[in-house]
Amino acid sequence: MRFSTLLIPLVALSLIFHGCGGEESSEEAMVSTAEFTLMDTQGKSYTVEKRGTNFTLDVGEDKVVLFDIFATWCPPCQVEVKHLGNLQKKYGEDLIIMGITIEEDKSNAELESFREKYRGGEYLISNKADNQKLARSIASTIGVGQQFPIPLMVLYKNGEYVTHYAGATQEEIIDHDIAQVLGK
Helix, strand or coil: CHHHHHHHHHHHHHHHHHCCCCCCCHHHHCCCEEEEEEEECCCCEEEEEEECCEEEECCCCCCEEEEEEECCCCHHHHHHHHHHHHHHHHHHHHEEEEEEECCCCCCHHHHHHHHHHCCCCCCEEECCCHHHHHHHHHHHHHCCCCCCCCCEEEEEECCEEEEEEECCCCHHHHHHHHHHHHCC
16 A cells, blocks of 8 residues: 555656656757748748747758848838849859748739849749748747847758848848858
8 A cells, every 4th residue: 555655646746757758858848849831922832940949941951041021112121132132143052042021912923023123133032921920930039029120131051040130231241141151
């Protein structure tokens, strides 16, 4: 009788501290996770996985990923289009720029026209409902809050945060940071 009296509290304590058989540590179990689906203006789908403070683009392995959160009506966003196109051209396959519009009412054709009007070259622009959720999640994770300034550009390497730029930012500054991350 005495053995069962001691065994029940020990089992209960074990379950409290170790959980029920999962292989995740308590730290891993507490990491915030989410998944976002993006669709570019050409109809190609992308997945962004959030794990803790990391945001990983499904096609971004061993690449630098720059999420550009913007709106077509924003003058600094309009100016940055050319710079983003220049950077994409310069770094090619080593860099993925994903423009994330925060506007809900823009057609793919309007976004393509926006990029062409401001001589943006070839980089991706997402136009999907998950855009706003992803933008808010990124902004919250890097600490700029929900009322963040645009453009907001956030640089990741293999999903790990490198740096961010809020508002108008010179192309040379972003170029320097990309080169440094790539070891060039």
